[in-house]
Amino acid sequence: MKDLRSILLFAVLVGLVPVFSHSGVLLNWLMMALFATLLSQAWNVLGGFGGQFSFGHAVFFGTGAYVQALLQLNAGLNPWVALGGAVLLSALLGAGLAGVSFRYGLKGSYFALVTLAFAEVFRILALSASFTGGGVGLMLPLSESFTNMQFSSRAGYVLLVLSWVVLALLITAYLRHSRFGAYLQAVRDNEDAARALGVNPFAVKCWATVLSAALMGAGGAFYLQVFQYIDPNLVYGSHTSIAALVGAIVGGMGTLWGPVVGAMALELLAELTRNLFGELPGINLVIYGTLLILIMVFLPRGLVGIIDRWKAKSKTARSSLSAAKTTNPATDPGEWSTSGEPTTQPRGDGDAA
Amino acid sequence: MGAVYTLIALGLTLIYGVLHIINFAHGAALMMALFAVYGLNQFFGLDPYASMVIVVPGMFVFGYALQRFVIERASHERDENILLVTLGVSIVMENLALIFFHSDTRSIDSDYTLSTVMLFGCVLARAKVIAFVGAMVVSALLVLLIQKTDLGRAIRAVAKEKQGARLMGIHVEHVYAMSFGIGMASLGAAAAFLLPSFYVNPTVGNGFVLVAFTIVVLGGMGSFLGAWVGGLLVGVVESVGGLFLGDSLGQVGIFLIFIVVLLFRPQGLFGAKP
Numbered sequence: 001m002k003d004l005r006s007i008l009l010f011a012v013l014v015g016l017v018p019v020f021s022h023s024g025v026l027l028n029w030l031m032m033a034l035f036a037t038l039l040s041q042a043w044n045v046l047g048g049f050g051g052q053f054s055f056g057h058a059v060f061f062g063t064g065a066y067v068q069a070l071l072q073l074n075a076g077l078n079p080w081v082a083l084g085g086a087v088l089l090s091a092l093l094g095a096g097l098a099g100v101s102f103r104y105g106l107k108g109s110y111f112a113l114v115t116l117a118f119a120e121v122f123r124i125l126a127l128s129a130s131f132t133g134g135g136v137g138l139m140l141p142l143s144e145s146f147t148n149m150q151f152s153s154r155a156g157y158v159l160l161v162l163s164w165v166v167l168a169l170l171i172t173a174y175l176r177h178s179r180f181g182a183y184l185q186a187v188r189d190n191e192d193a194a195r196a197l198g199v200n201p202f203a204v205k206c207w208a209t210v211l212s213a214a215l216m217g218a219g220g221a222f223y224l225q226v227f228q229y230i231d232p233n234l235v236y237g238s239h240t241s242i243a244a245l246v247g248a249i250v251g252g253m254g255t256l257w258g259p260v261v262g263a264m265a266l267e268l269l270a271e272l273t274r275n276l277f278g279e280l281p282g283i284n285l286v287i288y289g290t291l292l293i294l295i296m297v298f299l300p301r302g303l304v305g306i307i308d309r310w311k312a313k314s315k316t317a318r319s320s321l322s323a324a325k326t327t328n329p330a331t332d333p334g335e336w337s338t339s340g341e342p343t344t345q346p347r348g349d350g351d352a353a
Numbered sequence: 354m355g356a357v358y359t360l361i362a363l364g365l366t367l368i369y370g371v372l373h374i375i376n377f378a379h380g381a382a383l384m385m386a387l388f389a390v391y392g393l394n395q396f397f398g399l400d401p402y403a404s405m406v407i408v409v410p411g412m413f414v415f416g417y418a419l420q421r422f423v424i425e426r427a428s429h430e431r432d433e434n435i436l437l438v439t440l441g442v443s444i445v446m447e448n449l450a451l452i453f454f455h456s457d458t459r460s461i462d463s464d465y466t467l468s469t470v471m472l473f474g475c476v477l478a479r480a481k482v483i484a485f486v487g488a489m490v491v492s493a494l495l496v497l498l499i500q501k502t503d504l505g506r507a508i509r510a511v512a513k514e515k516q517g518a519r520l521m522g523i524h525v526e527h528v529y530a531m532s533f534g535i536g537m538a539s540l541g542a543a544a545a546f547l548l549p550s551f552y553v554n555p556t557v558g559n560g561f562v563l564v565a566f567t568i569v570v571l572g573g574m575g576s577f578l579g580a581w582v583g584g585l586l587v588g589v590v591e592s593v594g595g596l597f598l599g600d601s602l603g604q605v606g607i608f609l610i611f612i613v614v615l616l617f618r619p620q621g622l623f624g625a626k627p
Contacts, residue, residue, distance in 0.1 A: 015576060053433055055440065104616045109375040109436050113566055114615055117608045124605050238559075242444060249437065282448030282555075289444030296427035296438045 003256060010260075012167045027154035033267035034161040035222060039240065040247030040259035041168040042229040043182040043217035047245065048253035049175050051188030055112040056119030057216050057244045059097070062235035064217025065224045066126065069138045074131075079149035083221050090217020091210045098209035102202050107191075116241075123236035137231025140224060149225045161222055165260075168215050172256050178213070182209050185254070202207040239285060246288045250295050252302025261303050266291070287342035358586025360488040360543040361561060362568035363495055364536035366580045367567060371512040371532040378419075380562025381443035382537055384450060385617040386412055386544035391459060394548075402483070416537025420530040421546050436568040443558070450555035456548040459553055470481040484546040491542045496577055498535070508532050564591075 017030060039061070047053050064086040071082035101114050126132045144152045151157055186194040187201045195201055224230055243266070251262020268282050269291075277283055297298035299305055360384060368376045386408055393404040419442065428439040510518040511528045519525050553608040568583035590606055 003541075037587075051433075053436065100616055106615060108433060111617055112436060113375070113563075113570075114612055115613050117563060121605055121608045121612075242440075245437075245440075282451035285444050285448040286452070289441045289448065292441035292444070293423060293438055295428060296434050296441065297423070299428075299435065300429050 003176065004170075006257075007166060007169045007173060010160065010169070014162055015159065016120060016287030016290060018158050022153075022155075024154065027158055028266065029271055031154050031158045031161060033264045034158065034165050034266050035219065035226075036243060036247055036263035037260050038164050038168055038215065038219045038222070039244035040251065040263040041165065041172060042219060043244040044248040044253065044255075044259045045171065045175065045215065046208050048214035048248055048255065048258070049172075049181065049184050049188065050205055050212075052107070052205060052208070053112045053245070053246070054115040054212075054241070056115035056117070056238075056241050057212075058236050058238060058240040059115065059119040059122050060090045060094055060213040060216035061220040061223070061240050061244075062119075062122060062126065062230075063093050064220030064234070065230045065235040066132060066138070066220075068221035068224045069140060069230060070131070072140065073138065078147065079221075079225060080147070080264070083149070086221040087214045087217045090220070091214040094209040094213025094216075095206060097213075098206040102205050108205070115253050116238075119236055119238065119241060123232050126232035126236055132232065135231060135233075136236070140228040142228055149226070157222075157226055161224075164215075164218055164222070164248075169256065169260075171211060171215070172259075180204070180207070181249070188254075242285065242288060246292050250291055250302055255302070255304045258302050258304045265303065314323060357484050357488050357543050357547050358561075358564060358568055358588050359581050360492055360539055360546070361565045362580040362584050363492050363577065364539035364543075365565045366569045366577065367495070367499070367508075367532055367539075368536040372420075372435075372506055372529055374424075374439070375566070376536070377436060377439035377534075377562070378443040378446065378534075379540070379565055380558030380560075381446040382412070382416070382558070383540045383544060383561050384553065384555060384558035385415075385446055386541045387548055387551075387557060388450060388454065389541075390544050390548045393551050401545055402487075405542055405545040408545060409538045412541035413534040413538035415534075417530045417534035419537075420533035421526065424533075425526060425529070444560075447555055447558065456556060481550050484550060487546045488543065491539065492581065495535070495539060499577070503526075504531060563611060564607055567607055567614070568610060571614050 006175040014030070014034070018027060021027065039057070042056065042060075043057055067089045068079070068082050069075045071085050072079055075082075077085070096102045097115070099120055101111055106114055127135050132138065142150065146156075149160070151160075183194065183199045183204045185200055186197070187204050191201050220235060223235065247263035247266055248259045249262070251260065251267060252258030266288065266337060269287060271285055273287060295302060301308070361379070365376060365379050368374065368379075384586060389408045389411065390401050392402050393399040393407060394401055399407075423442065424438050425430065426454060428435045470577055507518070507523050507528050508523070508531065510523060511525055511532075515525055518528075564587060568587050571579070571583035587607060587610070590610060
């Protein structure tokens, strides 16, 4: 319930921004930040809650974008209908990829490598196939109207992507409180123990990939609708996979608000560096990479982890005042996973209280 | 080409075999070494093969420091963290190179580039012959180092049983960093052999990182013999694939081998059952 209330509050607050502000810079930033949030949330479903680190999430992103484009260009479908196709096909690809990977027991680094290889294969295939337009890419004709999912102002896009981010937040909240989410986290923390308790790790991981891929596909479709142009390097390139992953990790893996905080912080930083250094190619990724390393060294639980630690501290301070010494195992600082014993509790992220 | 792949893969398999981590920064480190060789050649007129004297120790120090001061601190005893950190390192290195060197593709002109030699009745590019022989020699030296020296013995001990090795008085962190350094140093040698017949740009490592992983996985993680055979095999597949399908699709062949091997025989051709 607490999650639902905070999601509603977030939706209303962000939704009001375009009503009160018409600043192009602000709205553009907000749109890109929400878009990055969506990608991080998608990665977080599989990487954060499922513990399966994908280095090639661009494969779902690119597939979503290409399906969205091809259904409009070749089949003449309305973008809203095409969106359904894009999400569905990305999800199917997720099911297929997860099916083969997890069927053969790939995990950890091997899974990361296979996803990376899949993304590369798709990129090269999209470059050489004819129906994708090859390296030239695909261009969507510009015609701004609601039915075409193209808006004349950024405000329309902000509200569109905000609705998807809220949907992703709801899915994440579901993962935190449902039986399926508990299974998923159990598999992440100790697959063998989870299996011994009657969880089917294969099915659980596959469904998590499907959810994650569907969100990522929606992200790809959104990218196409905003920029009306895609090419294989843009949508299947590794920078998309990296942005999704770094956002989730910087914010805090396996948390509800981590990807939101992380992606927004990264977008803000990207905007600042653009102002400071101008358009240096690759400067953003240098910062992403540096942040990734720093976060891994100093804050393995992400930015959200700081708030939790601070909360835990103030709580123990209060409780020690009332002479009741309580320890909270869920907010053990510095360690973001209990690898020893299976736990089906959501990791302390906000509502450890 | 296959022999140089072997050398790159040997470094990777050494790091994997000892530290049980997958070094994602391997491709980026190779790119850095290539740029070092290139820079020494352009600004100091150093022969690419002679630059090995500087690049190999340089890469060793870099690898040692990276493991000791960055990767170890970030690991928090979890393999996934190491994977992410090395990914971070590779992103940083690759994009720093992009900022400083831009995305131009460069190559060096030297006497080796165009000259050819006759061998067994075939006309071969001299640079490639040198690369083949040199890579074979260096990888043989690497095997000797691991098999015959005290350091090699320590490395093998740590790879097999970390706790036991520590109890025997081996400084595990030091051995880890040494292995990482040696892995990086072999990249330095590979770069020196590679550059006269190849090119360098900031993303050149990407192609190699998956190729190296394919070789290591194909040969069996942590197996030296596997890395040798895998390296030669992948070199052949790439050339043949490139001949029939064109250069870009030839790459797909490698990725497909990689995916298929990972799925059906993750222990590799020579690896033990996991």
